[in-house]
Amino acid sequence: MNHRAIQVAAIPESHRDLLERPLIMILATTLPDTTPQATPVWFHFEDGYIYLNTAVGRLKDRAIRANPYVALVVVDPDNSYRYIQIRGPVVEINEEQGRAHIDYLARRYTGAERFTSNPPDQQRVRFKVAPEKVNVMG
Amino acid sequence: MNHRAIQVAAIPESHRDLLERPLIMILATTLPDTTPQATPVWFHFEDGYIYLNTAVGRLKDRAIRANPYVALVVVDPDNSYRYIQIRGPVVEINEEQGRAHIDYLARRYTGAERFTSNPPDQQRVRFKVAPEKVNVMG
Numbered sequence: 001m002n003h004r005a006i007q008v009a010a011i012p013e014s015h016r017d018l019l020e021r022p023l024i025m026i027l028a029t030t031l032p033d034t035t036p037q038a039t040p041v042w043f044h045f046e047d048g049y050i051y052l053n054t055a056v057g058r059l060k061d062r063a064i065r066a067n068p069y070v071a072l073v074v075v076d077p078d079n080s081y082r083y084i085q086i087r088g089p090v091v092e093i094n095e096e097q098g099r100a101h102i103d104y105l106a107r108r109y110t111g112a113e114r115f116t117s118n119p120p121d122q123q124r125v126r127f128k129v130a131p132e133k134v135n136v137m138g
Numbered sequence: 139m140n141h142r143a144i145q146v147a148a149i150p151e152s153h154r155d156l157l158e159r160p161l162i163m164i165l166a167t168t169l170p171d172t173t174p175q176a177t178p179v180w181f182h183f184e185d186g187y188i189y190l191n192t193a194v195g196r197l198k199d200r201a202i203r204a205n206p207y208v209a210l211v212v213v214d215p216d217n218s219y220r221y222i223q224i225r226g227p228v229v230e231i232n233e234e235q236g237r238a239h240i241d242y243l244a245r246r247y248t249g250a251e252r253f254t255s256n257p258p259d260q261q262r263v264r265f266k267v268a269p270e271k272v273n274v275m276g
Contacts, residue, residue: 024218026211028166028176036174038166038209040221071176073164077215080162083178 006089008048009134015084018074019045022109027052028071029063037063042105043072049128050086053102056095056123064090070129082138086131098124144227144268146186153222153274156212157183160247165190166209167201175201180243181210187266188224191240194233194261202228208267220276224269236262 011019028038039060044051050072054060064070068090076082094101102124106115149157166176177198182189188210192198202208206228214220232239240262244253 024213026164026166026176026213028164028174028209030168030172030174034168034172034205035207035225036166036168036209037225038164038176038211039223040211040213040218067172069173071166071174073176073178075162075164075178077218080178080215085177087173087175 006091006130007132008130009086009088009132011045011048011084011131011134012136015082015136018076018082018084019043019050023074023077025050025052026073026075027060028073029060030067030069031059031063032066042109044105044108049091049130051101052127052129053098053105053124054127055118056098056125061125064127065093068093070127072129076138079138083136085135085137086129086133088130088132090127091130092126092128094126094128095123097126101126144229145270146268147224147226147270147272149183149186149222149269149272150274153220156214156220156222157181157188161212161215163188163190164211164213165198166211167198168205168207169197169201170204180247182243182246187229187268189239190265190267191236191243191262192265193256194236194263199263202265203231206231208265210267214276217276221274223273223275224267224271226268226270228265229268230264230266232264232266233261235264239264 072086103114163181210224241252
């Protein structure tokens, strides 16, 4: 979906734990009217990419399809002056893996076998984000 | 700077503490190229408005001047499923009060007498945000 060469930045070892732990990430998107939106979300980090999940048709989903570039922040819950900021393109929008991925995230975050907070037939979507720009503090 | 009628939403009593405590807020802006940016910031809440601060010329400052509408999130540090999301216009950009305001925030957040993390002659700017749309969770 994105044909320019994508630079994937290395995650500094000093802050890698913020992506490997099941912490809350803030996802910022640009809405179609160009105003910003920000929401706490679950995520997971694998092979250098960040994976997020939402329900198809929700505001985040519509925003990302219209403008597939996001900003992410994870703040250390034990020290709010220590954080990682990531900006980058959404390089894959995957509905086939959406349900399996939200079940995976529910296990990761809650220990539940699967995600039951929404109807089981709700269409989910997984977003894959390439960390193009990375800043760390603290 | 904004001549349309601004709706200021009430903050639900249930989540008002998230604005009254010196917690870290995530500020999301839209950059001039329409991609989003997100940063943890200090803030204070007074008479229904949210006040933020940065250095003049910094990315956040340039983004807000180009597109004076922001999204804000405060997550309860004791329960990350409890949070408040706010979206709204920046209704005042005030450089005269910028230095006094960052000193006030430094006292609020660190107990220091004034803000000393940056040069004392650094030009600061205070943003006043009207909470137009408010969502709470948890």
